[in-house]
Amino acid sequence: MEASCMSSPVTTDAAGAVRVDDDAAGLSKPLLANGKEKKGAVKASERYWVDVDQPDVASAADLEGGSGRPLLFRNRRVKNILLYPYRALTVIRLIAVIFFITWRIKHNKSDVMWFWVTSIVGDVWFGLSWLSYQLPKFNPIKRVPDLATLRQHYDLPDGSSHLPGIDVIVTTASPINEPILYTMNCVLSVLAADYHIDRYTCYLSDDSGSLIVYEALVETAKFAAIWVPFCRKHRIEPRAPESYFESEESVMVYRGRPQQELMSDYKHVRAQYEEFKVYLDKLPNSIQQRSDVYNGMETKGGHAKATWMANGTQWSGTWIDPIENHRTGHHAGIVQIVQEHPKHMAQQSIGNPLNVDDADLLLPMLVYVSREKSPHYDHNKKAGALNAQLRISALLSNAPFIINFDCDHYINNSQALRAAVCFMLDQREGENTAFVQFPQRFENVDPTDRYGNHNRVFFDCAMYGLNGLQGPTYLGTGCMFRRVSLYGIDPPCWRPDDIIVDTSKFGNSVPFLKSVLTAIKQERYVTPPPLDELFLSEMIAVVSSSYDKETEWGRSVGYIYNIATEDIVTGFRIHGQGWRSMYGTLLEREAFVGTAPINLTERLHQIVRWSGGSLEMVFSHNNPFFAGPRLQWLQRVSYINFTVYPITSLFILMYALCPVMWLLPREIFIQKPFATYVLYLIAIIVMIQTIGLFEIKWAGIRWLDWWRNEQLFMIGSTSAYPVAVMHMVVKLLLRKGIYFRVTTKQAVVDMDDKFAELYELRWVPMMIPAIVVLFSNILAIGVAIGKFILYIGTWSAVQQRNAALGLMFNMWVTMLLYPFAQAVIGRWGKRPGILYILLPIAYVAIALMYLCIHAFLVHFLPSMVI
Numbered sequence: 086m087e088a089s090c091m092s093s094p095v096t097t098d099a100a101g102a103v104r105v106d107d108d109a110a111g112l113s114k115p116l117l118a119n120g121k122e123k124k125g126a127v128k129a130s131e132r133y134w135v136d137v138d139q140p141d142v143a144s145a146a147d148l149e150g151g152s153g154r155p156l157l158f159r160n161r162r163v164k165n166i167l168l169y170p171y172r173a174l175t176v177i178r179l180i181a182v183i184f185f186i187t188w189r190i191k192h193n194k195s196d197v198m199w200f201w202v203t204s205i206v207g208d209v210w211f212g213l214s215w216l217s218y219q220l221p222k223f224n225p226i227k228r229v230p231d232l233a234t235l236r237q238h239y240d241l242p243d244g245s246s247h248l249p250g251i252d253v254i255v256t257t258a259s260p261i262n263e264p265i266l267y268t269m270n271c272v273l274s275v276l277a278a279d280y281h282i283d284r285y286t287c288y289l290s291d292d293s294g295s296l297i298v299y300e301a302l303v304e305t306a307k308f309a310a311i312w313v314p315f316c317r318k319h320r321i322e323p324r325a326p327e328s329y330f331e332s333e334e335s336v337m338v339y340r341g342r343p344q345q346e347l348m349s350d351y352k353h354v355r356a357q358y359e360e361f362k363v364y365l366d367k368l369p370n371s372i373q374q375r376s377d378v379y380n381g382m383e384t385k386g387g388h389a390k391a392t393w394m395a396n397g398t399q400w401s402g403t404w405i406d407p408i409e410n411h412r413t414g415h416h417a418g419i420v421q422i423v424q425e426h427p428k429h430m431a432q433q434s435i436g437n438p439l440n441v442d443d444a445d446l447l448l449p450m451l452v453y454v455s456r457e458k459s460p461h462y463d464h465n466k467k468a469g470a471l472n473a474q475l476r477i478s479a480l481l482s483n484a485p486f487i488i489n490f491d492c493d494h495y496i497n498n499s500q501a502l503r504a505a506v507c508f509m510l511d512q513r514e515g516e517n518t519a520f521v522q523f524p525q526r527f528e529n530v531d532p533t534d535r536y537g538n539h540n541r542v543f544f545d546c547a548m549y550g551l552n553g554l555q556g557p558t559y560l561g562t563g564c565m566f567r568r569v570s571l572y573g574i575d576p577p578c579w580r581p582d583d584i585i586v587d588t589s590k591f592g593n594s595v596p597f598l599k600s601v602l603t604a605i606k607q608e609r610y611v612t613p614p615p616l617d618e619l620f621l622s623e624m625i626a627v628v629s630s631s632y633d634k635e636t637e638w639g640r641s642v643g644y645i646y647n648i649a650t651e652d653i654v655t656g657f658r659i660h661g662q663g664w665r666s667m668y669g670t671l672l673e674r675e676a677f678v679g680t681a682p683i684n685l686t687e688r689l690h691q692i693v694r695w696s697g698g699s700l701e702m703v704f705s706h707n708n709p710f711f712a713g714p715r716l717q718w719l720q721r722v723s724y725i726n727f728t729v730y731p732i733t734s735l736f737i738l739m740y741a742l743c744p745v746m747w748l749l750p751r752e753i754f755i756q757k758p759f760a761t762y763v764l765y766l767i768a769i770i771v772m773i774q775t776i777g778l779f780e781i782k783w784a785g786i787r788w789l790d791w792w793r794n795e796q797l798f799m800i801g802s803t804s805a806y807p808v809a810v811m812h813m814v815v816k817l818l819l820r821k822g823i824y825f826r827v828t829t830k831q832a833v834v835d836m837d838d839k840f841a842e843l844y845e846l847r848w849v850p851m852m853i854p855a856i857v858v859l860f861s862n863i864l865a866i867g868v869a870i871g872k873f874i875l876y877i878g879t880w881s882a883v884q885q886r887n888a889a890l891g892l893m894f895n896m897w898v899t900m901l902l903y904p905f906a907q908a909v910i911g912r913w914g915k916r917p918g919i920l921y922i923l924l925p926i927a928y929v930a931i932a933l934m935y936l937c938i939h940a941f942l943v944h945f946l947p948s949m950v951i
């Protein structure tokens with residue numbers, strides 16, 4: 086199977102352009118166009134994976150008749166040659182840790198007893214948290230969707246389809262912090278996805294209620310009328326124009342159609358795209374100017390300056406000059422159908438510059454929604470926004486499946502929606518699958534990934550581990566849900582006969598309640614009803630700020646409220662009900678791609694939010710310890726680890742400050758005999774690194790990915806995690822939650838340096854402990870060198886060995902904090918390797934200073950006193 090995936094019918098012409106013959110490739114692999122893959126080569130990430138035997142497919146024969154469900158994905162597991170030693174190492178390390186802790190307790194000798202006791206507690210904690218991190222990875226499973234079989238069974242020869250409906254939700258919260266160009270690119274990638282246009286709908290949730298976003302969306306629909314046919318005609322990837330045009334290879338890959346045709350279409354579409362971008366850029370100004378004109382005409386006394394829509398009516402959302410009822414956090418609910426459902430639409434009469442079939446000109450329905458905001462209610466941020474979309478979409482399209490995207494992510498593989506559906510419709514676990522999560526990939530990260538944004542250890546190790554259990558956690562974006570699972574309904578295997586659908590649970594919209602019943606009974610596609618006044622007012626009602634108050638929304642229904650990480654908790658609640666989830670892998674091309682904050686300050690804020698949210702879970706009714714019996718035990722262990730891990734930082738912080746002891750005149754040992762202690766530590770650390778090596782192999786990641794993960798954990802442990810712990814304590818005392826700060830998405834400003842953001846550091850108080858640890862380490866190493874020079878002749882062999890071992894520990898801490906040190910030197914960090922010069926200079930300078938001070942105290946001071 087591996088080989089057949091890779092031997093793509095790709096040919097290269099004289100000019101180096103790549104032609105992909107799709108017919109030969111077969112529909113299962115229409116995406117093998119990157120041309121980089123060597124013929125017959127096995128992709129690095131697949132080297133250590135083999136297919137698990139498929140169940141007897143004989144039963145699938147009667148599928149032809151239309152009964153039953155086909156097998157729509159295949160499972161892969163790690164090859165035994167890697168898996169067995171990997172498991173064995175885990176066991177060996179566990180034994181070593183037990184030996185270590187027993188040894189320490191037996192030898193309770195230390196210079197500072199309270200420190201010894203704390204460190205024993207710390208070591209036990211480390212051991213347990215490592216175990217809860219490691220155990221759930223004992224059987225990693227990869228699942229690869231079979232798109233060809235899906236086509237075979239669900240796409241009909243006449244061009245229609247049996248595919249289930251999907252409601253796609255894109256969320257944005259601010260046209261300033263979240264550049265509209267990204268958001269619109271996301272929308273475009275959705276509109277251009279390979280899915281039946283009358284089977285899916287795109288909803289844009291705008292929490293800013295801004296006219297800019299709305300008008301940008303209207304313009305996006307216009308541009309989509311050119312962009313989408315272009316994508317379909319030339320089967321281009323990715324279908325987010327910004328990324329597509331950025332890639333130098335874009336005109337070099339052509340499929341079926343002659344390259345000249347692609348070239349000329351490309352030029353045309355690109356020119357249109359540039360115009361589109363200019364239009365978006367000018368939007369704030371043109372809206373302002375238009376509003377000035379209208380306001381100028383309304384001169385009846387000093388009224389507030391309204392913001393006007395293009396059709397000459399006042400915008401009911403936020404205004405440029407904000408006033409009551411028209412400002413952020415206080416405005417009416419808005420629902421606008423930007424693009425009608427294709428069934429309701431007369432054939433489009435736009436020009437057809439690309440010469441494509443008329444059918445290819447049609448687009449799916451596109452809806453703009455801004456829920457009502459009122460200062461009297463808590464809006465529950467992203468979770469609240471998603472729940473409002475859940476209700477609106479229930480009324481309009483009520484698709485059985487829902488997928489949501491953060492505005493800075495987009496569909497990178499046009500087959501991704503189909504891929505997700507494969508898992509949902511599969512014969513085996515399909516019916517009990519609540520959600521299908523895909524890994525998050527990022528495209529704006531600096532090449533060495535200084536702040537571990539790619540997070541491959543998480544996405545490519547931990548998640549595959551869970552995939553072999555009950556399934557991955559929900560990660561906030563790029564995840565397809567089964568609608569009924571979000572409604573708090575049990576999976577079929579646990580479902581009672583009578584399901585209560587009432588207003589106390591779902592709120593008091595009768596059409597919505599009806600839609601819930603429909604959703605439970607039949608998971609079929611619904612064509613939106615005609616949009617009359619009554620219906621419109623019903624839609625506004627379900628997005629009102631008070632709708633979900635005194636209901637189960639945010640508790641047992643929908644995305645969960647009152648927590649900084651709605652994603653993990655929402656997934657957790659669903660798992661707790663006995664549903665399972667799937668982690669999808671697309672071998673040829675990543676499903677979704679997004680952006681990540683590459684600036685340390687933003688990154689740390691994000692980490693505070695995640696770790697804070699995790700801790701909040703422990704103290705909420707979503708505590709994994711008390712989840713019901715339907716949560717598998719290893720899955721539970723994993724959730725426990727996810728929720729309590731920030732506490733580890735307290736002990737790490739304590740250890741990381743140990744080097745300060747070098748500054749003391751006397752030798753102090755936390756544990757005696759010191760050498761045995763350090764050797765134990767080294768053994769345990771080496772073992773964890775070896776386990777890491779195995780993970781690197783099976784996950785197909787780079788060593789650097791693993792190392793960055795270690796470093797980021799250290800940086801987090803000396804900054805963000807302790808802050809999260811503090812927040813939690815404060816919350817428990819004062820009952821105030823963590824503030825969900827929308828991550829600022831950088832727009833590239835400096836064209837010469839794409840990664841300029843990397844070198845900008847805004848100081849925030851949470852960096853203080855990290856700075857203290859870093860400097861005390863540098864200071865300690867310097868002083869150690871000084872002491873070494875001073876006492877070289879007088880130290881005994883034992884003392885020398887202890888000093889060397891101690892120093893190794895210091896160096897280790899400094900290496901782990903290295904990216905933080907790079908952040909501290911700011912723009913100087915642009916010079917690669919500058920720290921290799923700066924650090925030794927600092928050490929020597931400190932050593933000299935130490936010697937001077939020592940000489941002053943020992944030689945001059947006494948003589949002066951005399």
Ligand SMILES: O=c1ccn([C@@H]2O[C@H](COP(=O)(O)OP(=O)(O)O[C@H]3O[C@H](CO)[C@@H](O)[C@H](O)[C@H]3O)[C@@H](O)[C@H]2O)c(=O)[nH]1
Pocket residue numbers: 256257258259263290292465466467470490491492493560561562649650651652653691695826827828829
């Ligand atoms: O009041 C709000 C706040 C946020 N959002 C949207 O929520 C999304 C995520 O926000 P962002 O600040 O980009 O989050 P990240 O720091 O990237 O967060 C990650 O972590 C979050 C919390 O765990 C998840 O919700 C995200 O999906 C995940 O990408 C964005 O589309 C926002 O527009 C809203 O719609 N309304």
Ligand SMILES: [Mn+2]
Pocket residue numbers: 491493680828
């Ligand atoms: Mn984000």
